[in-house]
Amino acid sequence: MAHIDYYFGTPSPWTYLAGTRLEEIAARHGTGITYKPLDLLQLFDRTGGIRPANRHPSRMEYRAQELRRWSEYLGMSLNLKPAFWPVNPAPSSYAIIAAQKAGGGDLPALISSFVRAVWAEDLNIADDDVIRAKLSAAGFDPSLADSGLFVGAQAYERNLEEAVEAGAFGAPFYIVRESGERFWGQDRLDFLDRHLSTL
Template identity: 75%
Template sequence: MASIDYYLGTISPFSYLAGTRLEKIADRHGASITYKPVDLLQLFDRTGGIRPADRHPSRMEYRAQELVRWAEYLDMPLNLKPAHWPVNMAPSSYAIIAAQQAGGGDLGGLVHGFTRAVWAEQRDISDDAVIRDVLGAHGFDPALADQGLFVGAETYGRNLEQAVADGAFGGPFYVVRDSGQRFWGQDRLEFLDRHLASL
């Protein structure tokens, strides 16, 4: 059975646009997914990327066009200028880490729930009440928002180091452990699907 490490940022619009397509692909091929939230801004710093706030206007204008095109293509609602962006992604990332450890809910739905909260619902995913609500909506104990914060912080830091070691430089980023193949971006999910079919 193939295993996929999924590096994601809970404030990433492209992680949002990935939806739950990864989960459908993994299910089709009997693959497992390990969710690895990372601080994308630090990942950019570590791997030669540029934070959105520091990018040339032409790059940001093109990014805006691409986001609108993909949202329309995928028929997903998108607020191009969310009310709460950028926002501290650590609390929601800790919640994903705790939920993955606890099990029992819809982890892919939880990840999408946080990104959707930012890009479609104008919600602040650094707010404790929002984190609890998203956890509960996807079958997890809302109290996970308070539990394992230290372990969550430790894992969050390790995820960043692992992302760098794995050659990740943005999000969403998918690494197939069995083959070492890497796929960057929600627009590469079809290639990931084809790759898993070949294993």
């Protein structure tokens, strides 16, 4: 069975727009997924990227147009100026790491709820109450927000190192372990789908 390492950031609008298409593709092909939340800003720093705050205005204007176009195309509501962005991604990422380890809930739903909270609900995903509510809604014990913080921090940092070593440089980023094929962006999911059909 093929396996995908999925690198993403919880404040990423492109991760939000990916929705649950990765899970739908993986289900069709019997493919496993390991979710690896990381600090996107540090990933940009480590791999030659530019943080949004430092990008030329023309790039940010085009980004806004693309976000609008894609959100309309996918039928997903998106606030181009969310109330809590930028936001500290660590607390929500630690919760995802703890939930993946604990099991028993709907991990893709949890991840989707965090990115939707930023881009469609104007919620602060660094807030403990928001994190607990999202955990509970996805079928996880809300106390996971308070447990395993040290382990979560270690895994979070390890995900960044693994991403750099594996050749990831943005989000969402999908790497097929068996072939080493890399796919960057929610607009490359069709190519990932086609690739999995060849394995």
